[in-house]
Amino acid sequence: MSLSGQICPGFCGELLQNELMSRHTSLKVGGPTDLYAVPEDLEDLLLLVNWLDVNQVPRMVVGGGYNLLVREGGIRGAVISLEHLNRLEALGNGCIKAWAGAENLQVVRFGQQLGLGGIGFISGIPGTIGGAIRMNAGAYGNGLLNHADSLCLLRHGAVQDVDHSQIEYGYRRLDLQQGDIILAAILQLEPTDPACTEEEIRKDLELRRTKHSVGYPSAGSFFKNPPGQAAWRLIDAAGMRGQTVGGAQMAELHSNFLINRGNATATNCLELAEKVKQAVLATTGIQLEEEVRIVGEEP
Numbered sequence: 001m002s003l004s005g006q007i008c009p010g011f012c013g014e015l016l017q018n019e020l021m022s023r024h025t026s027l028k029v030g031g032p033t034d035l036y037a038v039p040e041d042l043e044d045l046l047l048l049v050n051w052l053d054v055n056q057v058p059r060m061v062v063g064g065g066y067n068l069l070v071r072e073g074g075i076r077g078a079v080i081s082l083e084h085l086n087r088l089e090a091l092g093n094g095c096i097k098a099w100a101g102a103e104n105l106q107v108v109r110f111g112q113q114l115g116l117g118g119i120g121f122i123s124g125i126p127g128t129i130g131g132a133i134r135m136n137a138g139a140y141g142n143g144l145l146n147h148a149d150s151l152c153l154l155r156h157g158a159v160q161d162v163d164h165s166q167i168e169y170g171y172r173r174l175d176l177q178q179g180d181i182i183l184a185a186i187l188q189l190e191p192t193d194p195a196c197t198e199e200e201i202r203k204d205l206e207l208r209r210t211k212h213s214v215g216y217p218s219a220g221s222f223f224k225n226p227p228g229q230a231a232w233r234l235i236d237a238a239g240m241r242g243q244t245v246g247g248a249q250m251a252e253l254h255s256n257f258l259i260n261r262g263n264a265t266a267t268n269c270l271e272l273a274e275k276v277k278q279a280v281l282a283t284t285g286i287q288l289e290e291e292v293r294i295v296g297e298e299p
């Protein structure tokens with residue numbers, strides 16, 4: 001797809017054409033997107049989305065790119081980063097409004113300053129609130145959407161608040177309508193001694209440093225845990241720990257982390273993931289499902 005002529009007149013943010021997505025994903029693979037846009041603020045985002053929709057340019061939003069695998073053919077249309085929409089607001093009654101581009105640890109720290117907590121489990125999860133809400137990111141059996149009072153969405157061109165009771169979600173899943181953009185989350189926190197939050201943050205970061213550091217680019221756990229099972233155990237049982245395809249490897253240190261040993265391509269990663277799925281199915285009868293979002297075109 002070629003975007004010719006003036007792109008979105010009046011847009012103030014950054015616009016990059018043919019930007020490699022390997023620069024915006026933690027796995028460090030992926031081809032170019034036709035357009036990579038970073039709006040300055042909400043008004044700028046609304047202008048851009050309207051222009052893209054009127055011109056029938058497909059679009060997707062990216063957070064920190066920590067849960068994303070982009071194929072080598074890249075992404076047709078626009079990828080929008082909300083990194084400048086990162087405000088944090090205290091709303092009273094234990095609620096805070098975290099805009100999509102805010103980073104998870106920043107949000108935990110903001111609550112801590114207000115004497116609020118309950119979401120310390122996201123401290124070490126890399127990425128933004130938009131991505132964490134989209135994925136219902138979590139740890140230790142908890143998920144961020146359990147703590148969302150409501151979501152602020154850009155839906156069909158209008159900013160809308162959606163109450164928690166209207167949100168359908170589950171393990172690493174949130175049901176949205178096609179084209180929805182998460183603008184912000186209103187999080188309901190609990191009164192918490194800042195020292196307790198500090199300890200929670202410290203423990204989480206320490207655990208991740210010791211247990212999850214795999215030394216190479218990854219997107220975290222590649223497969224979801226099937227009900228009642230740990231994906232890494234199934235991968236081990238199938239003998240896939242340490243297996244490689246090209247530069248992609250199931251990490252020796254954490255067998256559900258698919259890592260880029262330096263020169264992996266998206267195709268290497270996808271071929272390895274497929275081998276793992278087939279081996280696990282053959283050994284255990286269980287079908288693994290990717291947690292990582294796979295987008296973009298074939299090479």
Ligand SMILES: Cc1cc2nc3c(=O)[nH]c(=O)nc-3n(C[C@H](O)[C@H](O)[C@H](O)COP(=O)(O)OP(=O)(O)OC[C@H]3O[C@@H](n4cnc5c(N)ncnc54)[C@H](O)[C@@H]3O)c2cc1C
Nearest residue numbers: 063064065066067127128130131132134137138182219220
């Ligand atoms: C080392 C490591 C450890 C990890 N540990 C964990 C863990 O313990 N628990 C866990 O749950 N995850 C974990 N992850 C995965 C990842 O950090 C989470 O999924 C995180 O929430 C992704 O956030 P992001 O901002 O990077 O989203 P991205 O990866 O950029 O996007 C993820 C998906 O959300 C969509 N999206 C992003 N923002 C928006 C928005 N504003 N509106 C609509 N859609 C949007 C994207 O299009 C994409 O489909 C880990 C990853 C790594 C690399």
